Every structure is written in C-alpha cells, then in structure tokens.
Amino acid sequence: MGSPKDSGPSEITRRELLGRVGSGLLILTVSTPWGELTPAEARAKGASFKNLTAEEGALLEELGDVLLPGAGEAGVAHYVDDQLSRRDPLLFLKYMEYPASHLEFYRQGLAALERLSQLRHGGPFARASQEQKVAAIRELSQKNPEGWNGPPAPLLYFVVRNDAVDVYYGGEEGFARLQIPYMPHLPPPAKW
C-alpha cells in the first residue's frame, strides 16, 4: 500500500491550483487592439482579422455556423485567425499533419467552398439557402465535390467542425452548457 510521506518532486497542490483562479480563466482569448478578448467579444467589437481577409473570416464564420449553430457568434473565425498568428498554433489542424501551412489550408479551403457555391447556386455561400448549405456540407464531409480544387473536402469539414466545437464547447462555459463539471487541475491562463 502507500508508503509513508517522503520527499518527492515539486508539485502543485490542489489548494495552490485553486488559489490561482483569477479573472479571465478557462476561456479562449484573442489579441485585439482592445486587449485580450474572448473570441465572441472580439467578433462583437468587429475586431479586424490579422491573417484572413474580412471576406475569408466571414465565410469561415458562415461555415462554422452551419457545422455548429452558434459557433459564428462564439467567434470561431476570430479564434482561428488569432491562432494563425501564433508561432505554434493550437488549432485542431495540428493533429491532421497537413503538409502545407495552416493559413493556406484555410485560405484554399474557403476559396474552394466559395467556388463550389458559385458553381452550384450562382452566388456566395453566405447567400445560399440553409438547405443548400447543409447539402453542400454533407457532400464535403464525404468526398471532394466535382471540380473541387482545395485541400481535401472531408478534411476541411472535419477540421472546421472541430474548430467550432473547440470554441463553443472547449472551455468552462461550453462544459456548463453541457452540464458537466470542468474540474481543472490547473486552470488555463487568460492569455495564450
């Protein structure tokens, strides 16, 4: 059974961990001219994108909203854009071992989506009907649509879907939405 207390490596006690609780915990933040804001706040204030163009950001938000309603308002586009500025982005895309830059993945993927929408519906994705958007996304989730010219469509679907889940459900607020306790050992700091 357990041995008597003896010297061990330095660790953080639970009391110390909980003592570090402060403001702005357990949320994602985005660097803006107004300081560190949540992605939702950055979006509400109209913070400019740093890497994506305004059109790309708007399209990413549309796509995020189809994949997970509410992800747009939760700031999925500002979250992704801000992470693209980081030396080592913590985006879900990291796990996919994509062979080109993260920024090019999103840029090319969004451009391919927009071209698809023009081809299918004669207009931008944002102005397609909800049924048309859902049908397009369902197709993307399974294969490259005919004429697709971008990163693999199922990969774009999978990655942006996970970005949406990250921003909507990945923090304490998201856990609370699901009525599950966050239970941090060590709460993440406000600033990335």
Next chain:
Amino acid sequence: MLAAKLAQAGKKVLVLEAGPERKASDLFSSQLWARRLKWSGPRVESVGKHPINVVFGHGWGTGGSALHHYACWFRLHREDFEMKSRFGLGLDWPISYDDLRPFYDRIQKEVGVSGDAEKEVWRPPGDPYPMPPLQIFEQGRVIARGFEKLGLRTAPLPMAINSVEYHGRAPCAYEGWCDAGCPLLALANPLAVYLSQARDAGAGLAHHAYVTRVLTNQNGDRATAVEFFDARGERRVQEARLVILASSALQNPRLLLNSAGPQHSAGLANSSGLVGKFMMTHAAGNVFGLFKEKTENYRGVSGGQLVSQENYAKDPRQGYLGSSQWLIANALKPNDLLGIANARPDLFGNALHQFLATASQHLATMTFVGENLPSRENQLTLSNRKDRSGFPLAHITHEFSSDDLKCFEAGMQQGKAIMKAAGAYETWSNGPVSMHDLGGTIMGKDAATSVVNSYGQTHEVSNLFVAGPGIFATSGAVNPTFTIHAVTLRATDYVLAHWSSLS
C-alpha cells in the same frame, strides 16, 4: 530513467531535448493547451493504407510523449516474446518474459503502479502492485455489466497513477485531464519521477537541442559525439563516451539513417539493412454505447477504469493470429481528437448539438488495442524533403496485415455485443487508427537480422544504444510504457556493469 540512474552512479550525463522546457505548472487543464505538448518537430511523412499517426501520440518538450501518456502500465505476456518459435509468425525477442520479470517488479515499486494483480487473471507472474486500484465510476460499472452478462472477465486497469499518496506524490483527483499532462504528478510522467532524480544527481538537461546525427571515429566503430542545433539554429557538437538515442520509434531510425558515413553508407549501425524496418503500431478503435442512465463519463482517467484481456491468448484457430485487449471507460471531454464530438464525426448542425447534449451525460466507451504483426514492408526511410537544418525527413509506410484486421473486426463485433449486453440502446464503433509506435530498430541475437541486442546496444557500435519501443521485436497488444521502463532498467544495469569497456 537512464539519465537518473547513470547520474546517480556518478556518470556525467547530458540529456538533449529537441523541444522546450515543460514544468508541472505548464500543464493546464485544457484540451487546447494540451496540443502544445504534442509533436511540433520536423514533419513526418506518414503514408500507406493505414498510416501511422504521428502528432497526437508524440511529444514535444521535456518528457516527450510520456508527459501526456495515459499511464496504462501492462506487462507483455510470455507468448509476445516467442511468436516466431511458437506460432511461426512474427519475430522472437532475444529475451523472455522471465528475463524481464525482475525489472517489471523493480520498476513498479519505484514508480508506483496501482491495480489488483489477483483480479488481473491474465497477468503473467509478478509482484503484487504497490498500490490498490484506482476508483471505478459509473461508466465503468455500466460497461462491466455487459462483460459479465457475456461471461467475460474484467479487472481494474493497472495504472502508473497514484491511488493513494505514494513516494510523496498526491493521489489522483479523477478529473480526466491526463491528455493535458498531470500537474499534480499523481500520474507517473517523467517530471514526477525520473527527471527530478536525474537533475538532483547532477544530470544536465538542454532544451531546444535538436540532434541531427551521431558522429563516429574514423573506423566507424565508436560513437564519439552527437551533432545538434541549438535554440539559435547554430550547429554544435557534444562529445560523449556513450550515446543513447531516446527520441522515439520514429526519430531514432531517422537519426541513424541520417548518420550515414564512409563506414556506414546505409546508415549508422545498419549493415543488416533493418534500421527503419518492422515499424509497428497497435490497431486501435473505440466502441460506443448510449445508455438511458447517466454514465458520468467525465469522471476517472483518460486511460480507462477497467481492462479485459480475455482475447489476449494467441490462437490461430480463431482464423487469425493476434492479441487484443479492452481499455474500458475512458474519461471523456466534449472536444478534441478523442472528444465526444468525434464519436459521431458525421453529425453537424443542430444534430451535433443534440448529440453532445445527450452523449455528455449518457455515452460510454471503451478502447480496443490490437496487435500489429511485424512486417518488413512497414518501414521508415528518408524522404527527399528536408528539415530546416538540411536533414532528410522521415517517411513511413504502414499497413495492417490481414491477421491484424481480422483481429480488429472480431474485436469491434465483440465490443458492440458487450455494449448491447450492458443495456446500450445504440452502439457503434470506429477505427482502426494507429496507437503507439514501435519497432524500427528491433532487438535480436543475430546482427544480420536485428539492429540492437536485448540491451538496446547496436551490434556494430558498442557505445551506441537505442532506448524506447523502437527496439521491441513484436508489438503485443498492451500499452508499451511499462515494458519500455523494464527493458531500459535492464539496459541500465548492463551499462553500469560494463561501463569501463563501453565508454
């Protein structure tokens, strides 16, 4: 561990770590922050019908992948060491379970492993665990019902996680953040046990030290130094009397191949031609069940609560050769690669919201770990593409064998049957995906058919060792970390006993 033991024996030790320093205070409870701990080094080109997953399972920074491993600590079974001689398939290790048993016993006491050796009926002989098992929660109880109804046994999962205070480290808090690293050090990651011992004994640890080659004398029969690039990108050389490669099953072969020279034109220690060959990875998959009752799947630890190895015994009469096990009741989070949202990757829109709302309360899961028979065709070679320092990247090709896939399919069918028996109203599965990387620098008695001996010593360069799962000759179907420690402890004793001739 090597660094700690050698430094404690008075040797001057330097650990060169390619990534940044990580401290316990960096291990934030967030699946997003957890991504910092995953591989961020030079890209590995992974191809084939069943490509090996690289980033998620590998580490970046102090402690490597062990910093975020789930601490499921199992012993390999006797037959895992004797596959070729017993079954005519696979390879034989140059050692048996009995050779390793004393080292498993020593390590579990040093590090601290919790479990119930009596209930773990499939476990090969060994000392009882020094700590009682971790707690079982509702998810474990729910799934165990299904095993019981089908006449299948389960046991508490043996974990290198404290169930009680042990060697001055706190017990587990069961909050399921293992993937993000354990700042409580209840889980035996390198920060918890050996790195601090290594530092206390005077070992040096340099970060942002990206090793690119092992350098040798003119004859090529002794390692003399390693070349590395520091944080500023400047080339440095560190001389050494003994060199140990511990950069994972993927990077060790790459290092050896990139260390080719006049005396080792095919790569250092590669006259067998086997450096990079016999790459293996476990065939993993999850079975899910939705239940009417709440499963509390957020409680517990990422690795699971229970194990079943009823299908471990290798029996060709099944129509395939291979072992498997179940890791039952993994603690879940809503997001990330293994998160609840990815249990149904086909769902999006409001259907995804609804699924998450239901599954976060009612989902149960267990993980299948299946054997991968060693095949020479599963191999790591050097790419035409190079890293920032000008060295070829690793290129890995991998495909599961038909035995592996039959074993996996049988497992998925059984898993769904277990969930149904447990009362799930809906059940499904995914996979196979790769989990744990092994092989590439396999051990053996014969220099013509292996790269290293049972101590990880390369056959051709006596002061060059390889450590880690890359030296395993077979994969078994258990998480490799306990065996890595046992093999390495045995190697450490050998190195210290033969120090004067090796160095």
